[in-house]
Amino acid sequence: MNKAPRTRGQVLVALGLVMLALLIAIVLFGPVIAPYSPSKTSPGSLAGPTAAHWLGTDSIGRDVLSRLIIGGRTTLVITSAAVAIALTVGLILGLICGYVGGWVDLAVMRVLDIIFAFPVFLLAIAVVAALGPTLRNLIITIAIVYTPTLARVVRAPVLSVKRWDHVEAARSIGVGEVAIALRHVLPLVISPVLVQTSLTLANTIFTVTALSFLGLGPPPPDPNWGSMLAEARQFMELAPLTVIGPATAIVFASLTFIVLANGLREVLDVTASR
Amino acid sequence: MTAPPLLQVRDLTATFTRGSSATRVVQGISFDIAPGEAVGFVGESGCGKSVTARAIMRLAPEGTPLTVGGSIRYRGQELTDLPEPAMRDIRGRRIAMVFQDPMSSLNPVMTIGAQIDDMLRRHGGLSRQAARRRTIELLGLVGIRDPALRADDHPHQFSGGMRQRVLIAIAVSCQPDLLIADEPTTALDVTVQAQILRLLLRLRRELGMALMLITHDFGVIAGMVERVHVMREGNIVETGATDTIFTAPTHPYTSALLAAVPRLSERGTA
Numbered sequence: 302m303n304k305a306p307r308t309r310g311q312v313l314v315a316l317g318l319v320m321l322a323l324l325i326a327i328v329l330f331g332p333v334i335a336p337y338s339p340s341k342t343s344p345g346s347l348a349g350p351t352a353a354h355w356l357g358t359d360s361i362g363r364d365v366l367s368r369l370i371i372g373g374r375t376t377l378v379i380t381s382a383a384v385a386i387a388l389t390v391g392l393i394l395g396l397i398c399g400y401v402g403g404w405v406d407l408a409v410m411r412v413l414d415i416i417f418a419f420p421v422f423l424l425a426i427a428v429v430a431a432l433g434p435t436l437r438n439l440i441i442t443i444a445i446v447y448t449p450t451l452a453r454v455v456r457a458p459v460l461s462v463k464r465w466d467h468v469e470a471a472r473s474i475g476v477g478e479v480a481i482a483l484r485h486v487l488p489l490v491i492s493p494v495l496v497q498t499s500l501t502l503a504n505t506i507f508t509v510t511a512l513s514f515l516g517l518g519p520p521p522p523d524p525n526w527g528s529m530l531a532e533a534r535q536f537m538e539l540a541p542l543t544v545i546g547p548a549t550a551i552v553f554a555s556l557t558f559i560v561l562a563n564g565l566r567e568v569l570d571v572t573a574s575r
Numbered sequence: 576m577t578a579p580p581l582l583q584v585r586d587l588t589a590t591f592t593r594g595s596s597a598t599r600v601v602q603g604i605s606f607d608i609a610p611g612e613a614v615g616f617v618g619e620s621g622c623g624k625s626v627t628a629r630a631i632m633r634l635a636p637e638g639t640p641l642t643v644g645g646s647i648r649y650r651g652q653e654l655t656d657l658p659e660p661a662m663r664d665i666r667g668r669r670i671a672m673v674f675q676d677p678m679s680s681l682n683p684v685m686t687i688g689a690q691i692d693d694m695l696r697r698h699g700g701l702s703r704q705a706a707r708r709r710t711i712e713l714l715g716l717v718g719i720r721d722p723a724l725r726a727d728d729h730p731h732q733f734s735g736g737m738r739q740r741v742l743i744a745i746a747v748s749c750q751p752d753l754l755i756a757d758e759p760t761t762a763l764d765v766t767v768q769a770q771i772l773r774l775l776l777r778l779r780r781e782l783g784m785a786l787m788l789i790t791h792d793f794g795v796i797a798g799m800v801e802r803v804h805v806m807r808e809g810n811i812v813e814t815g816a817t818d819t820i821f822t823a824p825t826h827p828y829t830s831a832l833l834a835a836v837p838r839l840s841e842r843g844t845a
Contacts, residue, residue, distance in 0.1 A: 466679040473632055473674075474667030474694050474745060484693075488684045 310567025317499075317561030324377055324554055331374045335367040339524050350542065357542045359533060369546050372524035376513070377554065379436065379525075380505045383443035388498055390448045392487075395455025400463055400482045410456070413449035421446050421508060429517040436519045443508055447501050454497040458490040465489075492569035499562035503555040510551050526551050579651070580607035581752055581785050582631070582670075586645035589626045589809075593639065600626050602809035603645065608753065613779060613786040615796040615817065617832065618806035624789045627806075628755045632672055633662055650752075668698040671746035675758040677738035681730040687714070687741050688726030691748055698749040713744040717774060736767035740774065747778055754779070755787045760795060772799060793836050797821065805829045 327334070336355075337343075342362040349357050356365040394413070398406040416424065425442050432438040462468070463486055471485050512518055513527025521528060526547040533543035589601035601623040608614050616624045626641070633654070635641040647654040649669060654662070666672075674680045682690060688710050695706040707726075714722035717740040730738055739759065746754055756775060760768035776799060779786045788800055796803055796817060803820045805813040805828065813826040824830045 466674060466676055467682045469634060470672075470674055470680040470742065470745075471682070472634055472666070473672040475663040475665070475698060476667075476693075477663060484685070485682050488682075 308567065310564050313560050313564025314568055315564075317557060317564050320553070320557035321561065324373070324557060327370055327373045328377050331370045335364075335370040337364040337367040339363065339368045339371040340522050341367075349540070356546050357540060359529075359540070359543050360536050365543055365546050368524040368529060369526070369550055372526050372529055372547070373550055373554070375436075375519060375523060375525040376506065376509055376527065376551075379440055379443070379509050379519075380502060380554075383440045383509070384447065384498065384502050384505050386440065386444035387447040387451055387501065388494075390444070391451025392455055392494070394448070395452040396459055396482055396487060398452070399456040399459025400478075400486060402460075406456075410452075413452055416445065417449040417453075421504075422511065425508060425512055426515070426517060429512060434517045434520065439509070439512060439518055442512075443505055446508070447505060450501060451494070451497060454493055455490060458493060459486055462486050462489045492565075495569065496562050496566045499558045499565060503558035503562065506551060506555040506558070510547075580648075581610045581612075581650060582608040582787075583648040583651075584627075584631070584645070585648075587627065587630060587647065588644040589623065589630045590642045590644070591639050592642060600809050601630065604804075604806075604809075604811045605645075606804055606811065606814070608785050608787060610752065611779075611783050611785055612802070613788065613800040615800035615803040616787065616789045616806055617791065617793060617796055617803055619791055619832070622806045623809040624791075624806055625757050628672065628757050628787065628789055631755065632666055632670060634672075664698075667694060667746075667751070668749045669751055670753045670755065671749070671751040672755045672757065673739070673742050673746050673759045676762045677735050677742055678762065680742055681738055683730055686727050686729055687733065691726075691741070691745055694745050694748050709748070713748055714741070716778070717741070717744040717747075718770075719744075735763055736771065739763060739767075739771050743771070743774060743778065747782060747784070750782055751784055753785045753787060755789070757789045758791070759788075761790070761792075768795070775799070793821075793833055805832065 340363065343358065343364070345358060345362060351357070356369065359365055359368065394409055398409050425446055428442040428445060429438055432442070463482075468481055468485050471481050476485070509518070510525070510527035510530070513525050514531045516528075516531070518525055518527050529547040530544060530551075533540070533547070537544050584607070585605045586603045587601055587605070588599060588603050590597050590599045592598075600621075604623075604627065606614070616627065618624050629635065630641070630643045631647055631654070633643070643655060645655070649665065654665065657665070681687070685693075688707065691710040691713060692703070692706040695701045695709055696703070699706070699709075701709060710726055711722045714726060719725050719737060719740055725733075730741075733741065739762075743759075754775075759775065760771050763771060772795065775786065775788075778784070786800065788796065790796060800817055803813075803815060803817050804811045805820070805826065807828050813820065813824065813829045815825075820829060821833070824833060
């Protein structure tokens with residue numbers, strides 16, 4: 302395995318991980334890296350790039366680079382928290398539905414189908430509007446929106462893995478049903494879940510920024526990529542960098558997870574074949 | 576035969592129900608297995624051998640509701656109405672089972688050692704270190720070379736024969752009184768078959784356990800068991816000492832099964 306030539310999948314995973322490391326660094330060390338406070342104004346608004354302000358300043362003279370870094374933190378934290386919740390709930394529901402089956406499966410999956418039937422934005426806007434646009438509510442909303450997808454991706458392989466011989470063999474030596482589900486079924490369905498989680502992260506970045514763009518994100522003055530785009534929109538022709546900055550950041554972040562998902566899909570497919 | 580039976584099965588029926596249709600695949604069979612005895616069950620595919628074994632273990636194939644009737648007594652204790660938690664203590668610890676397909680009967684993402692450790696800690700209450708020592712002993716017992724090293728390998732690094740040895744190690748790890756081997760050699764090639772059968776024979780002698788050997792192949796039965804039950808369409812059609820069955824079968828179906836075993840000497844004439 303060590304000496305085998307690197308496959309396309311492995312290269313993609315490596316690239317994705319490097320990009321991911323950059324995003325994690327922004328989240329962890331953002332306040333240290335950022336040259337200015339995101340709310341500090343300086344004379345000269347909508348200025349182009351200078352040595353002091355690499356990406357220029359926005360409409361009220363705040364440093365665009367600093368706001369991108371600090372705003373990225375907010376966007377990425379919302380994204381990862383929401384996906385973490387959706388993944389946890391999705392894993393639990395998918396495993397229970399797939400393993401137990403019967404009316405439990407029927408009832409839970411129909412409820413998830415109902416959520417799934419709504420367009421993502423319609424549902425997200427409705428929930429945020431009902432709960433109020435705070436950081437916590439945005440996270441909860443996005444978690445609700447993406448739980449059905451992840452639950453389905455867990456449930457489908459559980460349905461087949463639970464009939465495999467090693468599950469019966471485990472049962473034949475007295476292993477309890479909960480232990481079988483957790484130790485002998487769950488680890489075998491992880492690969493598709495990993496790929497789907499990565500794709501969900503990419504989608505969630507768009508959803509988070511879009512909701513913030515529409516004013517349903519965390520309230521100003523705290524920056525995030527979506528609200529930065531919304532503020533900069535009207536000055537787009539005067540200071541294009543104020544739009545290009547956050548737009549590039551959004552594309553970069555979701556590209557990270559798409560690259561990672563594609564790489565994981567190729568790598569895991571090979572090792573999962575028995 | 577004077578000792579009370581280890582396992583006493585009376586009028587065992589097994590019925591698969593799907594929707595409104597019910598198929599009875601075991602039609603009320605009765606047999607005993609004495610402590611330490613080796614008994615063979617022979618019959619063609621679909622005659623109810625494996626379902627009988629699964630009924631004893633109360634392992635219903637997933638998604639096909641299996642209803643079991645009659646009585647199954649283990650050391651005088653009725654198993655058919657035993658609550659599930661108590662049944663879990665019987666499985667593996669008192670009655671263990673080896674399956675047909677070693678390629679798929681091990682968890683592909685757990686190391687071999689971890690799967691045996693699991694069993695020992697579940698039933699034997701052993702500490703982590705004690706379980707690991709015993710695991711390595713067991714792997715050695717079933718003939719795995721370098722057991723201490725191989726314990727950290729995953730199933731895909733083992734051949735079919737070695738995996739079956741591992742499954743046998745798991746099955747005998749808690750010293751069950753009865754080992755049910757359901758077509759243990761069918762998925763293996765012929766040279767490995769003989770090794771696995773010898774291993775079962777040796778373990779049975781060393782551990783003093785009873786053996787219920789299920790197979791479609793009379794060649795496997797010879798020299799392995801003292802008594803044979805011949806099954807057909809959910810019934811036991813003939814029972815007898817192994818030697819007698821081979822030399823003087825009384826039921827025409829038994830003769831037909833015996834005649835179906837290919838012989839080397841016939842190769843030239845065929």
